[in-house]
Amino acid sequence: xxxxxxxxxxxxxxxxxxxxxxxxxxxxSSVAARPALSTLIDGNISSANETSPPKxxxxxxxxxxxxxxxxxxxxxxxxxxxxxxxQTIFKHGGLPKKFDELTHVFTETSIMVRKPFLEIKxxxxxxxxNRPAVRFVLYGETGQGKSMTLAxxxxxxxxxxxxxxxxxxxxxxxxxxxxxxxxxxxxxMLDVPINAAAWLVHFRAQNQHLLQKLDFKTSKxxxxxxxxTIDAGAPIEExxxxxxxxxxxACDVVEDLLREVKSASNSGxxxxxxxxxxxxxxxxxxxxxxxxxxKVIHQRCTLALPFLEISRFDWCNGVVxxxxxKHAHTDPFNAESALPxxxxxxxxxxxxxxxxxxxxxxxxTAETNSALDYYIDRxxxxxxxxxxxxxxAELRAMCGGNGLExxxxxxxx
Amino acid sequence: xxxxxxxxxxxxxLKPVRIQFVWNHAIRLSSGTFGTDNMxxxxxxxxxxxxxxxxxxxxxxxxxxVHMIMPRDYKRANKIxxxxxxxxxIWPGPRTFDPNAIPIPVRQGRLKPKQxxxxxxxxxxxxxIPTFFHLTxxxxxxxxxxxKKFCTPFPSELDTKEKCEKHFPLTVITNDYLHAAPTIRDxxxxxxxIKLKLKDIPxxxxxxxxxxxxxxxxxxxxxxxxxxxxxRCPLRKQNYDxxxxxxxAIFYESWTVEEWEASKTEADMEHYVWNRNTSSxxxxxxxxxxxxxxxxxxxxxxxxxxxxxPEHHAYGKAVKNIVEGETEEGWSQYKKAAxxxxxxx
Numbered sequence: 001x002x003x004x005x006x007x008x009x010x011x012x013x014x015x016x017x018x019x020x021x022x023x024x025x026x027x028x029s030s031v032a033a034r035p036a037l038s039t040l041i042d043g044n045i046s047s048a049n050e051t052s053p054p055k056x057x058x059x060x061x062x063x064x065x066x067x068x069x070x071x072x073x074x075x076x077x078x079x080x081x082x083x084x085x086x087q088t089i090f091k092h093g094g095l096p097k098k099f100d101e102l103t104h105v106f107t108e109t110s111i112m113v114r115k116p117f118l119e120i121k122x123x124x125x126x127x128x129x130n131r132p133a134v135r136f137v138l139y140g141e142t143g144q145g146k147s148m149t150l151a152x153x154x155x156x157x158x159x160x161x162x163x164x165x166x167x168x169x170x171x172x173x174x175x176x177x178x179x180x181x182x183x184x185x186x187x188x189m190l191d192v193p194i195n196a197a198a199w200l201v202h203f204r205a206q207n208q209h210l211l212q213k214l215d216f217k218t219s220k221x222x223x224x225x226x227x228x229t230i231d232a233g234a235p236i237e238e239x240x241x242x243x244x245x246x247x248x249x250a251c252d253v254v255e256d257l258l259r260e261v262k263s264a265s266n267s268g269x270x271x272x273x274x275x276x277x278x279x280x281x282x283x284x285x286x287x288x289x290x291x292x293x294x295k296v297i298h299q300r301c302t303l304a305l306p307f308l309e310i311s312r313f314d315w316c317n318g319v320v321x322x323x324x325x326k327h328a329h330t331d332p333f334n335a336e337s338a339l340p341x342x343x344x345x346x347x348x349x350x351x352x353x354x355x356x357x358x359x360x361x362x363x364x365t366a367e368t369n370s371a372l373d374y375y376i377d378r379x380x381x382x383x384x385x386x387x388x389x390x391x392x393a394e395l396r397a398m399c400g401g402n403g404l405e406x407x408x409x410x411x412x413x
Numbered sequence: 414x415x416x417x418x419x420x421x422x423x424x425x426x427l428k429p430v431r432i433q434f435v436w437n438h439a440i441r442l443s444s445g446t447f448g449t450d451n452m453x454x455x456x457x458x459x460x461x462x463x464x465x466x467x468x469x470x471x472x473x474x475x476x477x478x479v480h481m482i483m484p485r486d487y488k489r490a491n492k493i494x495x496x497x498x499x500x501x502x503i504w505p506g507p508r509t510f511d512p513n514a515i516p517i518p519v520r521q522g523r524l525k526p527k528q529x530x531x532x533x534x535x536x537x538x539x540x541x542i543p544t545f546f547h548l549t550x551x552x553x554x555x556x557x558x559x560x561k562k563f564c565t566p567f568p569s570e571l572d573t574k575e576k577c578e579k580h581f582p583l584t585v586i587t588n589d590y591l592h593a594a595p596t597i598r599d600x601x602x603x604x605x606x607i608k609l610k611l612k613d614i615p616x617x618x619x620x621x622x623x624x625x626x627x628x629x630x631x632x633x634x635x636x637x638x639x640x641x642x643x644x645r646c647p648l649r650k651q652n653y654d655x656x657x658x659x660x661x662a663i664f665y666e667s668w669t670v671e672e673w674e675a676s677k678t679e680a681d682m683e684h685y686v687w688n689r690n691t692s693s694x695x696x697x698x699x700x701x702x703x704x705x706x707x708x709x710x711x712x713x714x715x716x717x718x719x720x721x722x723p724e725h726h727a728y729g730k731a732v733k734n735i736v737e738g739e740t741e742e743g744w745s746q747y748k749k750a751a752x753x754x755x756x757x758x
Contacts, residue, residue: 139744354699357748359745
């Protein structure tokens with residue numbers, strides 16, 4: 001029934017432009033590439049014809065949902081992350097908040113294929129994995145797509161079989177931690193147990209499939225409390241499970257886990273992709289808790305140490321993709337520049353150098369047009385004035401190529 | 414006595430106004446009409462004036478006659494022929510403007526619309542400003558002719574500026590002041606300025622760095638010139654000697670290497686030297702890396718100069734560019750260099 005409706009709509013809607021659109025590269029390769037569509041049709045949901053993408057792909061879309069196959073020809077087009085993969089890798093964060101809200105409205109998670117991602121992909125292919133880990137640093141003004149590029153990279157890493165070490169936003173524990181307590185293992189430093197446990201859950205969710213397959217075991221025994229011991233040779237899930245259950249030791253567990261990850265990648269067990277958003281937040285001098293409602297001036301938070309450690313170059317079989325952000329800066333509202341050296345500071349620069357900087361630039365005209373087409377397609381823009389050529393030109397000029405700005409501008413239309 | 418006086422003259426203490434009021438009132442009462450006839454006739458209602466104001470008569474002040482006292486020789490300007498006159502004898506030195514000595518029409522002053530500026534006679538604006546009537550070109554020429562007999566000819570060998578600078582690298586500047594005053598001393602004459610180009614004195618990298626720190630803002634980067642001004646002694650000779658002493662002292666001081674100078678850190682560097690910094694050490698560590706070095710101290714010494722390849726030099730240059738002021742272009746250059754160094758080509 002739904003299929004017939006879909007078919008009917010397809011005919012009535014596209015019959016005039018069918019000759020123009022029916023080119024082989026625009027046709028969806030198979031139903032299997034779009035599991036969401038098939039389930040909707042099978043599930044006999046009457047609203048399927050409104051929300052599911054049309055069979056013939058519009059020029060702003062690409063059917064290629066595997067980032068490994070993205071290339072120059074898909075530049076500026078939107079690809080859709082399959083729902084099950086999204087649930088695996090972005091369930092506990094990783095997509096910008098504004099965009100994550102929209103994915104519910106759009107009933108799909110589509111990301112535009114952009115140049116920074118393709119650059120990183122090409123560079124990752126050129127990496128000699130027997131050499132020290134290569135660091136990439138994304139930089140650019142707020143709202144130009146650093147976090148979206150990172151989300152794209154995470155999906156790429158997931159599909160390419162990397163073990164993911166992904167921190168969705170550093171300042172969630174450096175600036176706005178849920179809870180703090182003095183560290184027992186490192187006197188004078190502060191633990192953020194709840195955030196550490198939450199991160200372990202995130203890590204476990206992203207890498208469950210790999211951990212089940214791999215023979216990844218602890219290399220030595222760990223003693224946390226008098227009765228809390230992890231033996232050498234225990235599966236690594238046990239360590240994670242312990243950290244999640246005993247939040248008190250979660251920061252120490254994260255440190256030990258990442259040390260294990262590092263040495264295991266070094267020995268060639270697997271390849272690791274480290275993705276950290278707002279990396280310069282790790283060098284900010286203080287952390288603030290919500291519950292205590294006051295700033296805690298402190299040099300280091302214990303959870304920052306393992307992520308600093310894993311972003312060094314003293315290991316191999318690893319790729320490190322970081323972003324520096326004005327919002328993660330010590331004084332986020334007065335950050336003068338979006339360039340890496342200013343944001344990282346001297347300490348951060350000496351920690352990272354040498355790295356490969358990737359500039360996330362503003363949308364060019366084609367990309368803005370593609371985004372507008374997508375919003376019109378998703379009914380995010382419904383106003384007929386905004387859909388006209390002059391309205392689009394106005395929106396293009398007003399957003400200045402900034403994706404976040406465009407999103408905000410289109411919200412009331 | 415007082416009672417008596419009151420009974421004799423009861424109106425004595427009242428003022429005439431009061432009397433008038435009483436009188437008027439009495440008339441009105443007796444006539445019985447109470448002013449209605451007057452009002453009907455259109456006359457102004459008279460006001461009661463308890464304190465009558467004096468009517469002000471406009472009186473015009475008579476203009477005082479102008480007695481302009483003209484100077485005795487006020488027609489002198491008319492007698493001067495501007496073309497055939499020895500001007501420097503009429504106006505030999507600096508002097509306030511004198512309309513009678515200037516044989517040309519001069520006007521000065523703020524103009525109102527459609528009004529001519531004021532003429533030269535009794536014009537305060539002209540008298541306020543300094544004039545240079547005593548410094549006309551013929552006057553200066555005559556002065557120079559007079560002074561020539563005190564001068565010696567300029568050495569003919571020093572015909573170009575380069576030769577002058579080569580043979581006389583040190584410039585000493587002093588000022589002499591001449592006054593027609595009771596004393597011939599002027600305190601400003603004691604000040605001595607010496608100038609020297611730094612390329613004329615032998616300096617190595619360390620000495621130059623130290624000299625820069627000593628002389629601070631006395632160095633002009635554009636002209637490569639060191640300027641020392643001495644004015645603390647009362648006499649010029651003393652100041653000159655002191656300037657010479659200072660120059661000698663800073664030169665030898667800059668060549669001295671003290672023990673504590675070895676502890677100069679990166680923050681004390683006046684410019685970024687890549688090969689001394691962590692950046693080059695990190696690069697060396699990456700190039701010398703082996704898998705067994707996991708978790709150990711990774712920063713080694715920088716690579717020796719002979720092992721550095723062209724791409725490493727390019728990388729170092731890009732880093733220096735970034736550290737000394739980051740720009741978008743600087744970062745794209747750095748990216749190119751980093752890709753060359755870090756990735757498989």
